[in-house]
């Protein structure tokens with residue numbers, strides 16, 4: 123592959139010396155869990171996002187699971203309650219809800235913004251609805267004032283899935299991850315802020331929620347050998363925390379490079395059969411992915427691959443069509459299905475060069 127979809131080797135090499143130094147520091151410290159590295163990263167990340175608390179945990183799925191589980195432990199939600207969630211998302215958002223015995227209520231996206239259609243939310247609210255979970259998918263801000271108003275009107279918790287949008291902002295300047303009551307973040311290697319393995323975090327300014335989540339992710343314990351909840355072991359290790367703290371310093375700069383790449387695509391892709399997503403104000407998109415839409419999507423994928431360019435579909439089968447959710451398989455969600463059938467993500471990231479992007483554009487324009 124001349125131009126891979128994402129070269130993690132190149133991404134790491136951008137800050138390679140500092141990352142190696144951080145890893146070695148932890149290796150030589152003899153302290154590998156629940157130490158200074160977690161403390162420092164959690165403080166720095168909470169400060170960056172703009173919340174009082176950050177709790178590191180094992181991965182992004184766990185971060186989301188812990189938010190809902192903590193609301194159940196605090197008596198704010200109970201199994202059987204409903205959570206409004208976009209139908210077009212990565213499966214993990216939905217898994218976090220069903221894992222807790224809560225019921226996802228799938229809401230279609232708008233095809234121009236690709237995010238949850240806030241016109242369709244109010245009609246789906248019932249007396250069992252306890253939360254709206256928004257997903258800043260592809261790196262695009264999904265929050266709207268309307269969603270905030272609905273949460274206040276119906277006394278609903280607002281949970282953000284910020285796995286794909288580290289550093290993204292709403293129009294009022296708040297950073298995604300600080301807008302709702304709690305947010306789940308993933309540090310999977312390919313994310314905008316990625317570790318060298320699995321990692322995740324919850325951000326919130328709610329002290330009770332933060333305390334419950336910290337306990338749940340540590341066997342349910344707040345005090346050594348005393349167990350308040352039946353928790354699990356879901357911690358961020360010291361090596362990953364140290365790596366993340368290095369990469370956090372460069373996140374804004376790395377996101378700016380993604381913007382440059384995205385703008386190059388916007389300005390230079392001229393093939394009328396390749397549809398680009400709506401351009402939204404710069405601060406509201408950190409371009410985790412660059413999705414395009416094409417009637418001949420599979421041919422486009424094969425053509426690019428034959429010419430040495432890697433692309434990925436996000437996501438080929440939506441949650442309601444998966445075998446694990448058989449009960450929803452007959453549901454019709456045309457916008458979500460349209461995205462699954464026509465979406466293709468072009469290469470984008472902190473290490474791809476504009477020369478490479480120009481090569482991809484030339485290929486796209488002669489498809």
Ligand SMILES: *Cc1c(COP(=O)(O)O)cnc(C)c1O
Nearest residue numbers: 181182183212214215285308310
């Ligand atoms: C990556 C991702 C997750 C899950 O994060 P992991 O760290 O891989 O468990 C959740 N939601 C969305 C939207 C994601 O993209």
